[in-house]
Amino acid sequence: MIIKGGIVYDPTNGIFGEEMDIFLDGGKVVEEAKGEEIDAQGLLVMPGGVDAHTHIAGTKVNTGRIMRPEDARSGLEPKTKILRPCTGYTVPNCYAIGYRYARMGYTTVFEAATPILEARHTHEELEEIPIVDKGALTLFGSNWEVLECVRDGDLDKLAAYVAWGLRASRGYGVKVVNPGGGEAWGFGGNVKGLDDPVPNFDTTPREIIRGLVKANEMLNLPHSVHLHTNNLGKPGNYTTALETLDIVKDIAPTRDRQVLHVTHMQFSSYGGTGWRDFKSEAPQIAEYFNRNDHVTMDMGQLIFGNATTMTADAPLEYSNARLLHAKWSNHDIELEESSGVVPLVYGRKMPINAIQWAIGLELALLTESPWKTLLTTDHPNGGPFVNYPEVITLLMSGAKREEEMATLHELVAKRTVLPTIEREMDWGDIAVMTRAAPAKVLGLAEKGHLGVGADADVTVYDLRPEKIDPARDHKRVKEALGRVKYTIKGGEVVVRDGEIVAVPRGRTYWVDASVPEKDAERVQADLVDKFDKYYSIQKSNYMVQDAYVTNPVVVKAGVI
Amino acid sequence: MREIAIVPLQEFEVPLEAENIRPDLFATLSLEEIRDLEVWEGNRKRVLSDLFSVADDDGTGECLIRLDGDFSRVKRIGEGMREGKILVRGNVGMRAGSGMHGGSMQIEGDAGDWLGREMRGGSINVKGNAGNYVGSRYWGERCGMRGGEIKIEGSAGAYLGDHICGGRIVVKGDAGDFPGASNRGGAITIGGDAHLPGAEMVSGAIVVKGRARVLPSYGFQETAEIEGKLLWKFVGDLVEKGKGELYVALVEDDGQLDK
Numbered sequence: 085m086i087i088k089g090g091i092v093y094d095p096t097n098g099i100f101g102e103e104m105d106i107f108l109d110g111g112k113v114v115e116e117a118k119g120e121e122i123d124a125q126g127l128l129v130m131p132g133g134v135d136a137h138t139h140i141a142g143t144k145v146n147t148g149r150i151m152r153p154e155d156a157r158s159g160l161e162p163k164t165k166i167l168r169p170c171t172g173y174t175v176p177n178c179y180a181i182g183y184r185y186a187r188m189g190y191t192t193v194f195e196a197a198t199p200i201l202e203a204r205h206t207h208e209e210l211e212e213i214p215i216v217d218k219g220a221l222t223l224f225g226s227n228w229e230v231l232e233c234v235r236d237g238d239l240d241k242l243a244a245y246v247a248w249g250l251r252a253s254r255g256y257g258v259k260v261v262n263p264g265g266g267e268a269w270g271f272g273g274n275v276k277g278l279d280d281p282v283p284n285f286d287t288t289p290r291e292i293i294r295g296l297v298k299a300n301e302m303l304n305l306p307h308s309v310h311l312h313t314n315n316l317g318k319p320g321n322y323t324t325a326l327e328t329l330d331i332v333k334d335i336a337p338t339r340d341r342q343v344l345h346v347t348h349m350q351f352s353s354y355g356g357t358g359w360r361d362f363k364s365e366a367p368q369i370a371e372y373f374n375r376n377d378h379v380t381m382d383m384g385q386l387i388f389g390n391a392t393t394m395t396a397d398a399p400l401e402y403s404n405a406r407l408l409h410a411k412w413s414n415h416d417i418e419l420e421e422s423s424g425v426v427p428l429v430y431g432r433k434m435p436i437n438a439i440q441w442a443i444g445l446e447l448a449l450l451t452e453s454p455w456k457t458l459l460t461t462d463h464p465n466g467g468p469f470v471n472y473p474e475v476i477t478l479l480m481s482g483a484k485r486e487e488e489m490a491t492l493h494e495l496v497a498k499r500t501v502l503p504t505i506e507r508e509m510d511w512g513d514i515a516v517m518t519r520a521a522p523a524k525v526l527g528l529a530e531k532g533h534l535g536v537g538a539d540a541d542v543t544v545y546d547l548r549p550e551k552i553d554p555a556r557d558h559k560r561v562k563e564a565l566g567r568v569k570y571t572i573k574g575g576e577v578v579v580r581d582g583e584i585v586a587v588p589r590g591r592t593y594w595v596d597a598s599v600p601e602k603d604a605e606r607v608q609a610d611l612v613d614k615f616d617k618y619y620s621i622q623k624s625n626y627m628v629q630d631a632y633v634t635n636p637v638v639v640k641a642g643v644i
Numbered sequence: 645m646r647e648i649a650i651v652p653l654q655e656f657e658v659p660l661e662a663e664n665i666r667p668d669l670f671a672t673l674s675l676e677e678i679r680d681l682e683v684w685e686g687n688r689k690r691v692l693s694d695l696f697s698v699a700d701d702d703g704t705g706e707c708l709i710r711l712d713g714d715f716s717r718v719k720r721i722g723e724g725m726r727e728g729k730i731l732v733r734g735n736v737g738m739r740a741g742s743g744m745h746g747g748s749m750q751i752e753g754d755a756g757d758w759l760g761r762e763m764r765g766g767s768i769n770v771k772g773n774a775g776n777y778v779g780s781r782y783w784g785e786r787c788g789m790r791g792g793e794i795k796i797e798g799s800a801g802a803y804l805g806d807h808i809c810g811g812r813i814v815v816k817g818d819a820g821d822f823p824g825a826s827n828r829g830g831a832i833t834i835g836g837d838a839h840l841p842g843a844e845m846v847s848g849a850i851v852v853k854g855r856a857r858v859l860p861s862y863g864f865q866e867t868a869e870i871e872g873k874l875l876w877k878f879v880g881d882l883v884e885k886g887k888g889e890l891y892v893a894l895v896e897d898d899g900q901l902d903k
Contacts, residue, residue, distance in 0.1 A: 154784035 090129030096533035132191030132541025141209035189543030203253035222255030226266030257307035306527025348384025370450035387467025398422030473565035598642030667728025780806035845888030
């Protein structure tokens with residue numbers, strides 16, 4: 085296949101708006117190819133989009149669906165000859181997730197939180213999400229074995245457990261949510277800072293984060309530790325965020341990437357002492373990122389309207405539910421985590437929501453390098469992923485931001501610096517934030533770019549970058565971003581003129597990391613004891629079998 | 645007035661989704677366009693004229709839709725309508741007048757479940773009985789009916805006015821289980837009997853002129869006279885720190901109530 089004459093943005097390979105042909109063959113980008121020609125003359129062409137943080141599969145998503153039958157009333161699309169029926173907005177059904185990502189030109193999406201114990205369910209849903217390639221990050225932040233290894237300072241055993249946990253969950257990377265807090269919540273408590281001890285384990289969030297980051301690097305994993313900070317969602321939490329970023333500065337990554345990815349930073353950039361004097365501290369966070377290169381973040385942009393918050397940060401969900409008198413699901417995941425789900429509505433006239441909205445944009449606009457700030461909405465916590473075109477146009481157009489701010493609570497002008505920011509991102513920045521950087525952050529060498537050997541995932545937008553000014557014509561841009569001209573996945577046209585035309589199956593990435601035999605054996609001895617005494621299921625029924633990951637891409641890593 | 649008459653051409657075996665039968669939509673369309681409106685018969689897409697005869701008296705002004713025959717398997721009639729009238733000489737199926745904002749609907753037979761679900765305004769009159777969930781919310785939603793009026797000459801089923809947040813429902817006959825659950829400001833009057841009215845009521849009022857079992861989480865306040873009838877007045881639901889008013893003529897007492 086040849087994609088002819090497009091205006092290509094491929095930041096990984098230093099290409100920013102050059103007219104060129106792209107050749108695809110055998111599911112890869114190649115030097116030369118023959119076959120079908122796609123006329124992209126003058127149109128914007130990028131690698132397929134990569135979403136490094138979204139919640140699309142697993143028990144919490146299903147809990148959201150069960151709790152929100154009203155959500156299934158929106159987003160209804162009847163079945164067609166090739167499409168299954170779709171429902172939902174914040175918690176769409178599996179098919180809708182695949183179709184909607186593809187229609188926006190996304191071809192790779194990563195589920196950001198799966199406890200090992202519930203990973204089988206995650207994979208059952210991932211298997212049903214069509215078109216896109218997928219992966220799931222595994223939760224380790226409040227896991228008993230992790231806490232014990234950290235307490236004992238036994239990094240070899242910790243690395244061996246992480247490797248086993250990734251294999252058991254068929255997971256791709258290490259996710260840490262409010263480290264220690266999930267365990268404390270088992271007793272109705274929480275950890276309040278990096279040095280607040282975790283009950284019964286004589287360790288602290290600081291030690292957990294450092295221990296897991298070191299283990300992650302010992303295992304040479306493709307992705308870094310992926311962290312949801314302590315105190316997330318609380319006024320004044322930016323100090324915790326800054327402190328967290330700093331405590332991993334001395335640890336060297338073993339791959340060419342960040343040593344820590346802090347996710348949905350918007351929820352961790354809050355100032356003030358309470359909700360009354362709540363304000364943005366995004367400039368401080370952005371400044372830290374401008375001065376340091378060892379960390380990356382994603383936005384976690386807030387979108388007004390319906391959202392369904394779902395997180396392994398169970399105490400946070402408890403406060404959300406109490407604060408808003410909202411529906412609440414609370415979940416205990418045995419030795420591994422707690423979690424919660426709370427649906428809510430973000431209102432334009434709500435001062436807190438308006439400030440939160442501005443913080444996400446401030447983070448992206450004030451951080452100079454787009455390589456450090458991925459574009460996400462923490463779907464569906466900040467808002468559903470179908471709003472990415474909205475976020476992109478907000479970043480590209482000062483006029484659009486002004487229009488939006490005029491409809492918000494007036495405190496947005498007093499408690500944030502967004503009105504003073506003039507930066508308008510260009511297509512190169514957007515291609516980095518939605519393609520090149522997420523792929524690099526995740527350690528996916530064959531994604532997010534169009535160099536020879538990359539996966540043949542390409543997006544062609546119905547936009548002529550040389551003719552349209554995104555700062556002015558943001559409405560037209562948003563429309564085109566939501567309904568791409570072509571999405572090509574693995575060398576096959578899956579979307580044409582905004583309509584799905586083929587529904588191939590995506591693949592699932594997982595990491596198989598090797599560790600020294602003696603460490604693996606020590607972990608197994610611990611686990612036998614834990615399954616005997618505490619788990620509700622047998623160890624033999626615990627691991628996700630290959631039957632649940634039928635189209636895998638196994639990435640090798642490890643100590644040896 | 646422009647009157648459009650619709651008569652079924654057959655007896656329907658599978659339910660129809662006919663949300664396009666609404667007067668404010670018809671008012672903007674020619675007869676030909678009305679005949680071409682989409683209707684789903686089960687999982688098959690049809691047009692109105694495949695299943696109904698449609699006649700237009702070519703009048704002008706406000707639109708009246710006259711439905712003659714059995715529409716008990718036709719769902720969503722008048723959904724979301726904002727103005728105009730619907731007159732049904734027969735029964736209607738589920739979800740008639742749901743999400744209605746204005747206009748009126750007169751049903752001479754019975755209505756199915758979810759009549760006037762999440763209604764915002766307008767009026768619905770039913771000569772016969774109505775099913776479950778009259779004026780209620782759809783599952784998961786915070787509010788059912790928020791405005792307008794529903795009158796039922798016969799009886800209503802269970803969950804009458806579930807999560808009602810405003811507006812008024814009057815039932816001449818009995819209501820089933822749990823009328824006015826989670827009431828947040830609506831007014832419900834039941835001419836006959838009801839079972840466990842006002843569970844989780846926060847505000848609003850429920851009047852039961854017949855017999856009702858009252859939840860133990862209601863506090864008796866006083867006797868009150870409503871429309872010439874002496875009723876017991878309760879306040880609750882206390883589990884929600886509610887200030888809703890519940891009036892009942894005959895209290896079914898199992899000894900738990902402190903009155």
